[in-house]
Amino acid sequence: MPSEVSERVAEPMLVEDWERLTFRVNREAYRSPELFARERVDIWLRTWLYLGHETEIPEVNDFKVRTIAGRPLIFCRDADGEVRAWLNSCPHRGTVLCRETEGSQKRFQCFYHAWTFNNDGTVAAIPDNGAYEDIEALQSSMMLRSVPRLETHEGYVFISFNPDVPPLLEHLGDAADYMTMIEQQHASGVTTLPGVQLYSVRGNWKLAVENAMDGYHFSPTHNTFVGYLRESGFAVTDDDQYAYNLGNGHSLLVLTGHGGRISMVWEPRFGEAEKVRTEEHLAEMRERLGEKRAHYVADESHILFVFPNLLLFDIEGLSIRQLEPVAPGHTDVRAWQLVPREEHEESRALRMKTVVSFVGPGGLATPDDIEAYEAVQRGIEATRGAGELDYSDMSRGMRDEVKGVQGRSIDEGAMRGFWRHWERAVGGGLEVSGERPERFLEGRELA
Amino acid sequence: MTQADVRGAIEVAGRVVTRGEVEDFLYAEADILDAWDYDAWFELFEEGARYEIPTTDYRGWSLHAGGSFVDDDYDLIKARVKRLKSRKAHAENPHSRTHRLVSNVRLFAGEEEGTLRIRASFVVHRARDGQFDQYVGWYEHVVVPTEAGLRYRLRRSILGHESLPVGARLSFIL
Ligand code: FES
Numbered sequence A: 001m002p003s004e005v006s007e008r009v010a011e012p013m014l015v016e017d018w019e020r021l022t023f024r025v026n027r028e029a030y031r032s033p034e035l036f037a038r039e040r041v042d043i044w045l046r047t048w049l050y051l052g053h054e055t056e057i058p059e060v061n062d063f064k065v066r067t068i069a070g071r072p073l074i075f076c077r078d079a080d081g082e083v084r085a086w087l088n089s090c091p092h093r094g095t096v097l098c099r100e101t102e103g104s105q106k107r108f109q110c111f112y113h114a115w116t117f118n119n120d121g122t123v124a125a126i127p128d129n130g131a132y133e134d135i136e137a138l139q140s141s142m143m144l145r146s147v148p149r150l151e152t153h154e155g156y157v158f159i160s161f162n163p164d165v166p167p168l169l170e171h172l173g174d175a176a177d178y179m180t181m182i183e184q185q186h187a188s189g190v191t192t193l194p195g196v197q198l199y200s201v202r203g204n205w206k207l208a209v210e211n212a213m214d215g216y217h218f219s220p221t222h223n224t225f226v227g228y229l230r231e232s233g234f235a236v237t238d239d240d241q242y243a244y245n246l247g248n249g250h251s252l253l254v255l256t257g258h259g260g261r262i263s264m265v266w267e268p269r270f271g272e273a274e275k276v277r278t279e280e281h282l283a284e285m286r287e288r289l290g291e292k293r294a295h296y297v298a299d300e301s302h303i304l305f306v307f308p309n310l311l312l313f314d315i316e317g318l319s320i321r322q323l324e325p326v327a328p329g330h331t332d333v334r335a336w337q338l339v340p341r342e343e344h345e346e347s348r349a350l351r352m353k354t355v356v357s358f359v360g361p362g363g364l365a366t367p368d369d370i371e372a373y374e375a376v377q378r379g380i381e382a383t384r385g386a387g388e389l390d391y392s393d394m395s396r397g398m399r400d401e402v403k404g405v406q407g408r409s410i411d412e413g414a415m416r417g418f419w420r421h422w423e424r425a426v427g428g429g430l431e432v433s434g435e436r437p438e439r440f441l442e443g444r445e446l447a
Numbered sequence B: 001m002t003q004a005d006v007r008g009a010i011e012v013a014g015r016v017v018t019r020g021e022v023e024d025f026l027y028a029e030a031d032i033l034d035a036w037d038y039d040a041w042f043e044l045f046e047e048g049a050r051y052e053i054p055t056t057d058y059r060g061w062s063l064h065a066g067g068s069f070v071d072d073d074y075d076l077i078k079a080r081v082k083r084l085k086s087r088k089a090h091a092e093n094p095h096s097r098t099h100r101l102v103s104n105v106r107l108f109a110g111e112e113e114g115t116l117r118i119r120a121s122f123v124v125h126r127a128r129d130g131q132f133d134q135y136v137g138w139y140e141h142v143v144v145p146t147e148a149g150l151r152y153r154l155r156r157s158i159l160g161h162e163s164l165p166v167g168a169r170l171s172f173i174l
């Protein structure tokens, strides 16, 4: 891993040429400590970040400890049922306040000098407080430090370290409705489960984003998984699979014929009993949501990226993946399974098995994704400092963009949208030549 | 009998299984895996067997009720073996070099009639791509004595880690 301070970052970061139909990304973006530091400030401390799901802390006093944007946090539900995010740091001298990873408690006591805080942030006790001149003033100034902003959409809790960030729904834009679709999949709603996949990859966080939005790699990289699907009676195709930029850096893959989804799209490997349950569920959904909405919710697989740290995989089953950049070449990943609150026991077992067979560092597919972007991280060292050569190509599908044809999932249009948004945030230069078409940035009509 | 006696032997379905026999079984498996002989490894499972790796936050739930790293039924074990033997298993091409240590082996009566529960500790060292990492944890296996020797009904590896460290992955058999 490059640990030396890299050579000055050569500009521009993005080169977009509409005559030659090429789009190139400066590889410094994946490895420069300087850019990583800029991202921290201009992205991670500026916009909304996914913190966790409400169902992770269902009861009052439940808490989870989690690091977001490098900052240790306590994600909890206070004694009144309010969802909170506290900086996990004692206001006295800064000690990490809660050293458990999860649990249930009304108060957090710092072990250093035993200051104690209620989970609504107020000071419960400062031992030996006679030594202070104005204990009341001290106590109110020593409340737990909250993250400046916290908002929730469909159970997904977002925080921002920027007090002036626009409202969450404004940031989510078109992505919000795809999150709603997940909630609507089941009359009982969805909930997260324990069994969280915690792992780290030797790759830049943006490579993980690219990989999720990259249908082009599916057949070659996941050859062995595609083979397994085929043998279990399901042939994967590239037909009718599209990629969309949803604005604000968010993007979406819409996949059909990509693989089954428990309780939505049946496959032979799920078995006959599940086929019956799936049909019943689909009928219930059409009843509840109407024909059209049910079609969008049920018939397509979605991979949704919510800029900058949330990926929702509505394939196989439902997975939430959260990205936490640690260093330019080091990303922590946390992945939860989302399930219907109420589900037939056999469907649940099948769902867990099916999801895990694909996703996660022990699955039959994700390890190859990780291998791919770790290999990118190692390989791009080869062109370090090589000017023109030190760029990655993401031109695939630009020809269709010029013609006004909707980008496919096996193109790189969603990645280009992500990179343009990234460049607007951190700068570094976008060089455009030729005539940019009108159409390429638009979202998706669900009418 | 619910616990191995002092000499480390246990009676299962009218037959005495010794700790030595169980240790030999685990050591032989370690050699098979380190030698990347997945056909021989697959032979160690009875039909219908399972292979499981819970996540690092595991607190004893059924893997059907929560997420996990590996939740393989027999067909998936078969698919996993087939995958690992393929040159297209990119995460293991080239193969990781592994070295396994198994110890603290203990025998218990299985919950199901005719089965035996094995608890043991493992350390797996893995080298690949200039990286060297370690995986430590416990085996909680369920095996059945057969004519041909012990066979897995459940092969479960429980990690002792808080999370998988950077670069680590479970693309080989743990
Ligand atoms: S630092 Fe927490 S009580 Fe002193």
Ligand SMILES: [Fe+2]
Pocket (backbone or CB within 6 Å): A211, A217, A218, A221, A222, A365, A369
């Ligand atoms: Fe992939």
